Amino acid sequence: MDMISAPGQVDASRTLLLVDDDDTLRERLARALAKRGYAVTTAGSVAAGIAAARTNPPRFAVCDLRLADGNGLDVVAAIRETNPDARIVMLTGYGNIATAVAAVKAGAVDYMAKPADADDIDAALQADGDEKPEPPERPMSADRVRWEHINRIYELCERNVSETARRLNMHRRTLQRILAKHSPR
Structure with missing residues (x-):
């Protein structure tokens, strides 16, 4: 687990757990979200994600659905146990309706296809309550x-x-x- 944040710009209410087994994507997204004021903790597996969620319950989370050692929904459940108010976005490269429904039932507030833009993720995390984030200005063709x-x-x-x-x-x-x-x- 690594901690990434922009010095002097982070408060305790902006803790974010980022769980993805793609090292390049995880590090790039962590840097982009840290620039947006989040105190980012990263994990590369279900086990590391659950451990991080239990050690330091995050206010926000971005979690990949399919990880090398299991299902990201297990991380979502662990986050919900430690912080029921956490706002969680699921990322996946294998999007379908069944997994989207499962993610939302598990407690995710949004479900996005990879590669997701950091601005879109930030907008989903910051959306109020049941407010739906705006669709992307330039969706992928x-x-x-x-x-x-x-x-x-x-x-x-x-x-x-x-x-x-x-x-x-x-x-x-x-x-x-x-x-x-x-x-x-």
């Missing part, structure tokens, strides 16, 4: 969402083109052409 999904599966398959193509039910050469292109806007 369908092509970008597809590209992100393909690359996520590619990474999960340890950059194995054949296995990725099989899982996506896609021809191998088509997948290679998609992977060779830059991300769409």
Whole structure:
């Protein structure tokens, strides 16, 4: 667990627990949220997230749904036990209606697809009560969402083109052409 905050700009009511097993995303998001005045504690697993929630109950939390050692909903439950008023945002690269409903029932106030923008996360965390955060000004295009999904599966398959193509039910050469292109806007 690491603690990141912007010096002199944080008060105790802005503690945030960030749980994600993607090291790069976690560190980048932690820095961005610290710049917005949060005292950010990071964790890279369900076990570390639960331990951090019990040690220092956060006012806010951002938690990935799928973690290497389990389900992020377990972290949400631990946060709810220690601080029932915490505002929690779930992040996922595997969004569907069933997981969104489960996250909200567990106590999350919002459910966002990765990669989520720090401004959108901050707006969701700061929304009052039942107030719905504004939809993003520039949502990802369908092509970008597809590209992100393909690359996520590619990474999960340890950059194995054949296995990725099989899982996506896609021809191998088509997948290679998609992977060779830059991300769409």
